Amino acid sequence: MSIDKNPVIELQHATKDYGNGKGVFDLSFTVSKGEAFGYLGPNGAGKTTTIRQLMGFIRPEKGTCRMMGKDCFVQAQEIQEKTGYLAGELAFPEDMTGLAFLKFMADLKGMKDQRRMKDLMERFELDPRGKMKKMSKGMKQKVGIVNAFMHQPKIVILDEPTSGLDPLMQNVFVELILEEKKKGTTILMSSHIFEEIEKTCDRTAIIRSGQIAAVEDMKSLAGKRKKIYRVTLENKEALKQLQAEPEIQTWHHKDSKEELPPNQADLTISGRLPDILKKFADYKVQDLEIRTQSLEELFLQYYETDLPSRS
Numbered sequence: 001m002s003i004d005k006n007p008v009i010e011l012q013h014a015t016k017d018y019g020n021g022k023g024v025f026d027l028s029f030t031v032s033k034g035e036a037f038g039y040l041g042p043n044g045a046g047k048t049t050t051i052r053q054l055m056g057f058i059r060p061e062k063g064t065c066r067m068m069g070k071d072c073f074v075q076a077q078e079i080q081e082k083t084g085y086l087a088g089e090l091a092f093p094e095d096m097t098g099l100a101f102l103k104f105m106a107d108l109k110g111m112k113d114q115r116r117m118k119d120l121m122e123r124f125e126l127d128p129r130g131k132m133k134k135m136s137k138g139m140k141q142k143v144g145i146v147n148a149f150m151h152q153p154k155i156v157i158l159d160e161p162t163s164g165l166d167p168l169m170q171n172v173f174v175e176l177i178l179e180e181k182k183k184g185t186t187i188l189m190s191s192h193i194f195e196e197i198e199k200t201c202d203r204t205a206i207i208r209s210g211q212i213a214a215v216e217d218m219k220s221l222a223g224k225r226k227k228i229y230r231v232t233l234e235n236k237e238a239l240k241q242l243q244a245e246p247e248i249q250t251w252h253h254k255d256s257k258e259e260l261p262p263n264q265a266d267l268t269i270s271g272r273l274p275d276i277l278k279k280f281a282d283y284k285v286q287d288l289e290i291r292t293q294s295l296e297e298l299f300l301q302y303y304e305t306d307l308p309s310r311s
Helices: 047-054 076-081 096-110 115-123 137-150 167-183 196-200 218-223 236-243 273-282 294-304
Strands: 006-020 022-035 036-040 062-067 082-088 155-159 186-193 201-206 211-219 227-232 249-251 264-269 287-292
Touching: 006 047, 006 273, 022 047, 022 062, 022 186, 022 201, 036 167, 036 249, 047 062, 047 186, 047 264, 062 167, 076 082, 076 167, 082 137, 082 227, 096 115, 096 137, 115 137, 137 155, 137 167, 137 211, 167 186, 167 196, 167 294, 186 196, 196 294, 211 218, 218 236, 218 294, 236 264, 287 294
Parallel strands: 036 186, 036 201, 082 155, 155 186
Antiparallel strands: 006 022, 006 062, 201 211, 227 264, 227 287, 249 264
């Protein structure tokens, strides 16, 4: 479906400074109607603080946060009536059963028809009759997801939505997000699971140290993924000569613990494939493996580059 360019979610220079570099600083981005927008960053980067501002739980010290044209703090109640929310840290009444909690929330949301709630419980294989205090992390997460979507909200804000879910349920969640997009629901999803963002989101913002490092279109981002060539040469001297070629860069995955033999390296090369293969032939490459850079590796580049200083 085409995406409406009128922003449903809009942050302009939003800042919340907790001191010692903690908080969010000068955040600006928009999310359009019917768009699924990813929000990626390491723990402590500011994802939850951003979401808490959007939900009206805290007020920005500078700048503005608006949803559906309304001020997120001043008009929080009006916004929350049309918004589904899943917190990163779930806090449920422990002595209630999951079912009692969901029925209580359905009443609070003015839901006369509970068919959607029951459908979601079936999809996520949730039996909510047990007490919340005895539920596993995954069970509580399912209760949170059902609660966020059951009143068919116009906007859904999700903070690490699949935390605690097994891979099968993660796939069920991805299917749900894709269905909601088709219906025109606007979704903002904080996550550290790159595959989840890749499958569901149209664009994503990358946040680190409380600042936006980039906002990227997922389709154009896919085109930026480099090819990684793992080459094996006769000896390390031949490999060094190949690595010294001006169009060749040695690829280091920052977090990789893999130790390669001295005559083997991962390379990225600028140029056309026929030229690359000819170069390898000139150096008598004995073995060659080719793979595409993962989305996670691509995002790590944004975490490694310098951010503008805050003055």
